[in-house]
Amino acid sequence: MHMPxxxxxxxxxxLGAAHxxxxxxxxxAAEGGxxxxxxxxxIDHFASVNxxxxxxxxxxxxxxxxxxxxxxxxxxxxxxxxxSDEFVAxxxxxxxxxxxxxxxxxxxxNEVERPLEVLPYTLFLEAKIGVSLCxxxxxxxxxxxxxxxxxxxxxxxxxxxPVQLHATGVADRPHSESAIxxxxxxxxxxxxxxxxxxxxxxxxxxxxxxxxxxxxxQSPVLGLLLPERFLPTAERIGVILQIGDWxxxxxxAQVKAWREQGFDDFFVGINVTTQQLLLPDFVDxxxxxxxxxxxxMSAIVLELNERALTHTSTDAVYRAISAxxxxxxxxxxxxFGTGDASLGALVRYPADILKxxxxxxxxxxxxxxxxxxVRALIAMGHQLGMKVIANGVETEAQxxxxxxxxxxxxxxxxxxxxxxxxxxxxxxxxxxxxxxLFTATKSDRTLLLVDDEQNVLRSLVxxxxxxxxxxxxxxxxxxxxxxxxxxxxxxxxxxxxxxxxDGTEFLGRVKMLYPDTVRLVLSGYTDLATVTDAxxxxxxxxxxxxxxxxxxxxxxxxxxxxxxxxxxxRESFP
Numbered sequence: 001m002h003m004p005x006x007x008x009x010x011x012x013x014x015l016g017a018a019h020x021x022x023x024x025x026x027x028x029a030a031e032g033g034x035x036x037x038x039x040x041x042x043i044d045h046f047a048s049v050n051x052x053x054x055x056x057x058x059x060x061x062x063x064x065x066x067x068x069x070x071x072x073x074x075x076x077x078x079x080x081x082x083x084s085d086e087f088v089a090x091x092x093x094x095x096x097x098x099x100x101x102x103x104x105x106x107x108x109x110n111e112v113e114r115p116l117e118v119l120p121y122t123l124f125l126e127a128k129i130g131v132s133l134c135x136x137x138x139x140x141x142x143x144x145x146x147x148x149x150x151x152x153x154x155x156x157x158x159x160x161x162p163v164q165l166h167a168t169g170v171a172d173r174p175h176s177e178s179a180i181x182x183x184x185x186x187x188x189x190x191x192x193x194x195x196x197x198x199x200x201x202x203x204x205x206x207x208x209x210x211x212x213x214x215x216x217x218q219s220p221v222l223g224l225l226l227p228e229r230f231l232p233t234a235e236r237i238g239v240i241l242q243i244g245d246w247x248x249x250x251x252x253a254q255v256k257a258w259r260e261q262g263f264d265d266f267f268v269g270i271n272v273t274t275q276q277l278l279l280p281d282f283v284d285x286x287x288x289x290x291x292x293x294x295x296x297m298s299a300i301v302l303e304l305n306e307r308a309l310t311h312t313s314t315d316a317v318y319r320a321i322s323a324x325x326x327x328x329x330x331x332x333x334x335x336f337g338t339g340d341a342s343l344g345a346l347v348r349y350p351a352d353i354l355k356x357x358x359x360x361x362x363x364x365x366x367x368x369x370x371x372x373x374v375r376a377l378i379a380m381g382h383q384l385g386m387k388v389i390a391n392g393v394e395t396e397a398q399x400x401x402x403x404x405x406x407x408x409x410x411x412x413x414x415x416x417x418x419x420x421x422x423x424x425x426x427x428x429x430x431x432x433x434x435x436x437l438f439t440a441t442k443s444d445r446t447l448l449l450v451d452d453e454q455n456v457l458r459s460l461v462x463x464x465x466x467x468x469x470x471x472x473x474x475x476x477x478x479x480x481x482x483x484x485x486x487x488x489x490x491x492x493x494x495x496x497x498x499x500x501x502d503g504t505e506f507l508g509r510v511k512m513l514y515p516d517t518v519r520l521v522l523s524g525y526t527d528l529a530t531v532t533d534a535x536x537x538x539x540x541x542x543x544x545x546x547x548x549x550x551x552x553x554x555x556x557x558x559x560x561x562x563x564x565x566x567x568x569x570r571e572s573f574p
Contacts, residue, residue, distance in 0.1 A: 021078060022141055025090050030139035035096020037077075037133055039089040039105055040148035041069070042156065043112065044126040046085035053121055055461055055473055059454060060118045065125065072111045084479045088145065096133055098165050105129040105163040128155035131165045153394070156413075180233045183221055188242055192218050195250055196418035199427050200269070200389065201410045203403055206438045208427055210267040212303070212411060213251045214418045215243065235273065244276045248286060254421055255300065256293040263428045269301045269332055277304075277320040287327055297328035301353065305334050321349055332389070336377065346384060353409075354381035358392025361412070364401050371513060375405050382406070399437060400485030401513070445561055446470040446487060450480045450506070451495040451522075456546075460493070463550055464557065477506050484510065489517055491560045493544075496523030508539040516568065518560040520544060522553075 029036035043065065050058040062085065069079045069087060077091030089108065093100055112127040130151030132144045147166040155164040187193060193215055200210035217225040234240040251270050258266075276282050290300060302324065321331060330352040356377050363370035374390070381388040390402050393412030402410065415433045427433060447469040451457045457473050464471055472487060474480035477500040483489070492510060496503035507519040519539065524546035541563065544556060 019080070019141075022080075022090055025078070025092065026134050026139055026141055026144065029092070029096075029134040034092040034094055035133065035135065037091045037093045037096060037101045037104060037131060038144050038148050039091065039101075039108065040082070040130040040145070040152045041087040041089065041108065041112070042128045042130075042152050043085045044128060044156075046125070049123065050473070055458060057118050057121060059458070061116060061123055061125070064116055064118065065112055068111050068114075069108060072108060084475050088148070096136070098133075101131050101133060101165060102163055105131055109162055126162075128152050128162045129164075130155055131163065133166070137166050177233060179222060180225075180230050181237055183219055184217070184230055184234055184237070184239055187217060187219065188239070188246060192220070193243065193246065194218055194420075195247065195254070196420060197254075197268070197424035198411060198418040199416045199424070199433055201415050201433060203406075203408055203410060204438070206415075206432045206435045208266060208431060208433060209409065210269060210301070211424055211428075212269040213247060213254075213271075215247055216418075235275065240273055241275055241279070244273055247271075248289065251300070252289045252293050252295065255295055258425060258428060259295070259299070261425070263425075266428060267299055267301050267330075269303045271303045271305070271334065273305075274317060277317050283320055283323045283327070286324075286329070298330065301330045301332055303332040303334045303355070304351070306336050318349065325350070325352075335391075350384070351386060353389055354384075354386045355389045355391050355411075356407075358412075361390050361392045361398055361402075362394075364398055371401070371509075374402070378405050378407050395482070396437060397482035397485040400487075404485070404514075444470055446472060446489045446491075447557065448472045448474065448480065448483060448487075448489045448492045449494075450474045450477070450492065450498075450503070452476055452498045452500075453495070456495070463554065467554060467558070469557075477501055480506070484514055484517075489514070490564045491518045491520070491557060493520045493522055493557065496521050504539060511539045516564070518564045518567075520556065520560060522546060522548065 079089045082088040116123040130148045132147035151164040151166045196214045197211040332353040333351040335357040387408040389409035393410045472483045494503040503521045520542045
């Protein structure tokens with residue numbers, strides 16, 4: 001039997017890029033001292049611990065993990081809390097190369113994944129780690145933290161590689177463009193290109209409605225390159241036409257093979273370039289290939305970058321697009337919102353599907369401006385008779401927000417990374433990916449509590465638990481937006497003074513995203529002008545003060561639910 005893990009008397013401190021100890025460690029490493037390894041440690045699927053076992057158990061588990069990490073590192077480094085279920089460690093490591101950093105990260109993962117007893121439960125946690133190095137990757141704290149966080153996101157998508165180091169890669173070598181130009185000429189005849197397929201998902205139920213064909217270049221000299229690294233060079237030197245023709249030939253053959261296996265209710269999207277559309281025989285060759293393979297026109301959807309609409313040869317592009325649509329081949333306008341195409345171009349070049357660029361999706365639902373843009377793009381696409389697909393969906397919070405915004409299709413790592421044809425065929429056989437994410441969210445009386453002081457948050461949870469509410473709790477604004485995106489919430493009680501933004505600003509953003517919610521602020525201080533402005537704008541329903549009277553606070557929340565019910569025309573509970 002595992003002995004209970006002792007919980008430290010106080011939680012680890014929170015980390016920011018301006019933390020003086022972190023700055024000092026980075027400064028010493030940059031000035032020739034012992035190299036520094038920065039590790040971003042993410043506890044996988046920890047939200048389920050809070051939801052299923054309670055926040056008290058979750059808090060105790062995180063405190064115990066922090067203690068384990070601190071004891072394992074000893075005098076070598078420091079550990080901080082970062083976010084709700086993440087840690088950052090800064091470790092002085094002689095050598096400081098990728099190999100020693102990898103070994104250290106694996107050592108810490110083993111520490112996290114030892115059975116953890118928080119009575120009455122025994123928890124089996126898993127962790128992912130992203131790593132950046134100082135001075136190899138820079139000497140700016142914010143940049144190094146960002147690099148490590150980006151690396152841990154990559155780790156979250158790699159099933160068997162829980163440690164990811166920031167890699168400078170080919171893009172950082174000054175000779176990379178010329179190297180690409182030299183190598184790519186022979187890449188096609190040498191069989192170095194690979195096709196990968198990423199699922200497209202219905203927003204209604206998680207069904208696989210299609211795939212996107214994506215090209216990868218496995219160069220024996222340069223390694224594995226993504227299309228954004230080599231396609232611009234391929235366009236510049238004229239190789240893009242051969243690559244595009246090869247992709248179309250392979251995709252048509254693959255779609256035929258899948259249809260012969262019984263899959264006939266999906267489509268494959270494939271990118272085409274402006275240069276391909278300008279070829280006089282492009283449309284006839286594509287139609288001929290599809291007819292020879294016995295494919296319906298609906299089986300292939302051409303994805304066209306927004307910049308094609310601003311090409312100098314617009315008349316030729318227009319004729320090609322018109323001919324394709326006349327024959328029944330659908331078009332997706334790719335990466336919309338990042339190019340120079342005007343809205344008028346959408347009138348002249350009608351598309352069937354509008355794909356929102358991943359840069360907007362990444363910032364949603366917490367980024368207020370990006371969120372507004374995504375909502376506007378979805379509404380505009382629907383008004384123009386188009387379906388809308390969101391590219392780059394990676395989190396459940398993004399999925400929840402997009403479903404509420406009435407987006408039609410999703411594509412992203414949340415449902416699957418680009419995979420080979422065999423794995424894509426297995427996804428088609430499964431028909432539904434992550435169906436558990438599409439079950440109806442509970443719409444009963446749900447209360448969201450937001451406060452970055454854990455003791456206060458625990459007290460509020462205990463107070464309202466007796467009233468039978470479904471309680472969600474967030475220790476920071478980012479987690480709160482995630483909970484709002486994935487749950488039907490009626491009433492929100494937020495602290496005013498929080499590190500990321502104050503409560504009135506947070507609830508002002510919530511009002512824009514979820515206007516039906518009833519929003520209250522609980523604060524230990526009063527800024528009358530801010531509060532008055534927030535109330536006048538309708539951002540908050542009521543402003544309450546700390547310390548609170550339990551009975552009065554419970555009554556305020558009861559009245560807030562009654563207000564929600566009356567606004568929705570529902571019968572209120574007593």
